[in-house]
Amino acid sequence: MRLTTLTTATLAAVVGCAGLATVTTLPASATTASTTAASSMAADFSGYQIVKLPNANVPNFTRRVVRCPAGKRAIGGGAEAQGNRAILVGSFPTEDGSGWYGIGRQDGYNDVGISVYAICANVG
Template sequence: MRLNTLTTVALATLVGCAGLTAATALPAAASTPPTAVTSTAADFTGYQIVKLPNANVPNFTRRAVKCPAGKRAIGGGAEAQGNRAILVGSFPTEDASGWYGIGRQDGYSDVGISVYVICANVT
């Protein structure tokens, strides 16, 4: 009889990658089939994309776009524009009210950066 087993290290790696905890990711026993993990869905209304148009800024300068009052950032992105431009960072603001974009351009002191944020009312 062949058994499919995982070592603790491999299991911890898989669970960590999936963002799950062992309590919700594993069945109680090897012979028990896994059960579905239930979660509550957030209610998103007022979906809106806000764009900060391209502008040249000094290399490594953060450009930020904010959601309208009362809305939260649920996603976003940025674009570096220019000859040999590189996007260095694209991430939410610390308070989840907007999005940052950071870039640089090889051989130049500035870079074109545009930033987008996806906003919604989150309850």
């Protein structure tokens, strides 16, 4: 039997973050035991919030980080490099999952504008 579970982060990407819900899709032949197992695997995300570190010029390759409010975890995020020849070099979660990093550079300049965003939620 194949079991497919969409997490809130996946669902948010599909529906453009219009609303959050955990979706579990089971085949019609799923048993009660399978349904119970799927329910225990599904994550509960509440308190959805986007936090932003506004654009600021920083030296090339400097990490900028935005942190989620206390008690929340980053379930997604992103960054933007701004400038005439700006390049986003990295966009990834912090090691402890509490925020998001953004790194960039700008050809021909010593600094680059970087904005960083984190999608935060209570993860239970």
